[in-house]
Amino acid sequence: MNNKERFIEIYKQTIHRDGSEKLLEFLLSKNSDFFDAPASARFHGNYDGGLVEHSLNVYDCLKDYLSRERVQSTYGLKYNEESIAIVALLHDLCKINCYKKGFRNVKENGQWVQVPTYEYNDTLPYGHGEKSVYMISGYMRLTREEAFAIRYHMGFSGSEDARNVGAAFEMFPLAFALSTADMEATYFIEGKK
Incomplete structure (x- = not known):
């Protein structure tokens, strides 16, 4: 089973809220690159399909932590x-349709060469976590x-006021x-291998 199939299976088995079918339709539509997008431009999951893979990894880690x-x-x-x-599965919807394939110049063996990359x-531009909440809602x-x-899934590593992050963690574990x-x-x- 590939990542897309696994995501759809988990989604359909566990998410039954009104409107969830329409959200899945959007994720599967030509208007969304969720299943093909990277999770980032240069860091974790910076390859085709990285976003869905990251979402599944977060799901597995959250299930493990809560157990x-x-x-x-x-x-x-x-x-x-x-x-x-x-x-877990929807926390990074904010990244849909944000990454475009491009090239950047890097020096390899003293020569400048173009290597594939993603441009953000x-x-x-509604923020990170708040944009995902907005899209789901x-x-x-x-x-x-x-x-x-x-x-607040970015925790203290995001650009949020640390007092708000701490308060959110206390109020909403x-x-x-x-x-x-x-x-x-x-x-x-x-992480980088």
Whole structure:
């Protein structure tokens, strides 16, 4: 099973909220490059299909984190399968249609050569996490905790005011869990080899 098939299977098995079918239709349409896009221009997942792969990695990391005994018994973090799938699989919708293939010059063995790269061009510069929340909300309602988790999934590595990040993590623990899963996927699973 490839990443696109796995994403669709998880999505259809776990996400049943009103509007979820229309959102999946959009992701599969010619108006979206979700299944072909990279996850970044130069870092993790900077290859065709990197975005869907990253989304699945975050899903796996979040499921693993939330299944830990300490997380459940000591911290009391328990979420339903639908919420887990929504925040993990959809947290980076903001990256749809933002990366275009291009070239950049690099020096190899003393010679300048052109190498393929991605250029970032966001035609809807609404922020990162907040743009994903905005895009999802056009199709289906998010719970408050889901919206805050997606909004603050970059944690302290984003450009947000650190006080807001800390407050969001305290008020909405799913935000902390998603941020942890996103960082694990980004730096440990997809990091530079």
